[in-house]
Amino acid sequence: MPVHYEESIDLMNKDGGLKGNLSLTNITDLLQFLSSSAKSGVIRLQSHPGGEEGKIHFVGGELVSVVSKNLSGLEGLADLLSWDQGTFHFLPGVAAQKTNIGLSVQHAIMEAVVLLDKQASTTVNETLRSDERSFDMQEAERSSTEVMNDLLEIPGIDAVVVVGRDGFVIESAGSSARVNIDELGASLAHSINGIEEMGSELNVNRFQDMFIEYGRAVIMCRPVGDAVAAIITPDASKLGIIRHKTRKLFEELGHSF
Amino acid sequence: MALRLEYSHDDETHRNFLNGQPVVMHSHHYLALITKLVEDLADMSAPEILRDAVEDTMRAVFDDYIAKNGLTSAQDRCNVGREYFSVFGLGKMVITGDENGGEIRLLRSHVDEGWVKKWGVHNKPINHFTCGYVAAMFGAAFNKPARSYVVTEVASIAAGDSEGKFIVKTS
């Protein structure tokens, strides 16, 4: 159940800032909220239980500087995005000493998520190489339907569809007035085929992500196991957040296909 | 009389229809195995179950065609069954008889030839399917209720005869 943003933070009249707990909201929502209201200042973060510290400076809708432990810039932001326990404190009007990002909030989140994906993929490969017994330790898998329903809970996602490489629409959830889900299956399979052929020609490995922005819809897709999952959202305004929030669910979906 | 055939395809489910009736393709292996199954389950009256299932469902197909095309003569109504037999890929038959019964010669037979292809010549007739089919055909031709006719296979391609022969009597 989504938490209303206003319920997850305390208004701090003394310094004019906001305070809250990362277990009730998350950094992407916080950034989205503050940037949409054209605020400028710094968010100070402290992780629990480690007590590590981070800082995010931004001006209006632009991220200026991010520091997390000894990491800075996009690497620092990627690290902060992975925090799910801790506290934050926003202080308005505090300027950064120096710039180490200089991207819009949306753009910065997307770039940081790409970085997180790369790190996760490396970690998974290393784990698999070092300990094949990890398969025995897997938690009980949820059904694809449950995972897809969770995907639909993410604000901005109208529909989710899983398509076989041959274009067979394996499962879908939600609906979109903009896109015919059945026709999407075949179109997606043809597109992915072309993209994979291009990847093979260019020798740049298998495709990992695809975003297609149309006038009336945005389609984002990723491989899930041997299939491809696509989400449909009305526009690109929430894409960074969607990308961040769908990451783990797509990974989980991959176990079913 | 030539049967009017209208094939259609549902683009959503991909099911196929012949004159509005859902139909599906199978090979002779399927009917041969179904026939073998009912032979093996004879103690459960499986051959009779097959005959009756064929009679009831084919009768519905014939009655539907007869009604839609306004056929009134017994010969025209009987021809519906005879021609459908070939359209379904079941073979070729010649019919003689009237309301009180008759005789069917089976010149070619999907069920029998399929059986022989699969297992060779058998020691007795096995075409329970066509017995039910013929009962439906006579019932539709003479507007009689189900089980009005008893059909007995007296010669069988599966048993080595050159033609199949079925005797139709009123029950």
Place this chain on the structure above:
Amino acid sequence: MTVMRDTVVKSLARVTVQADENGLIPEYEVLVNLLPVALLNTFMERIMAAAPPERKAEVEAGLVRAAYECGYHTGCGIITSDIFNEVVLPMVTEGEKDILRGAYAAFTAWGWAKSGIVQLKEAEKMVIRAFDYYEADSGGDGLRGFMLRGLSQAFFDLAYADPYPDGMDTFVCHQTKGIEAGDPYGEFIVVKK
């Protein structure tokens, strides 16, 4: 490139079989029949109803077997047919996996089952989902996808087991969900026997 399902379905869906002058339909190296779905479902339900509880499994196995042998022998004819060569084979780049993708597109096109592959571990396991299949209309109690079970087992044997006849019955197919049982789709899982 892999097998594109919509291309196969569009190419095969409107192929109609026609009987020859003898009322027979020789196709795919077998004799084909074109029967009313109601006939097959009525027979299935009546024979299942007639079987005492201790013999239901025997009847069920017989119905699956009929489809299995039909699928196994006809399958050979299908995947070596001119139409399969013309439509499917040019798109095959992943060997048996693509042949199976093509096969399920063909099953869909021919009205056996609107079905496709959900998961495939080569020579190990295959999960099939069917959103429409004629046995779902049978009106019986319990799972009734006997035909699709036999067919799926046959095609997995053809793809990954030893050549005929040794490879027959290497795999087995279980039905785990069914539209006829109130599920949104039928699910069929092929595994080693």
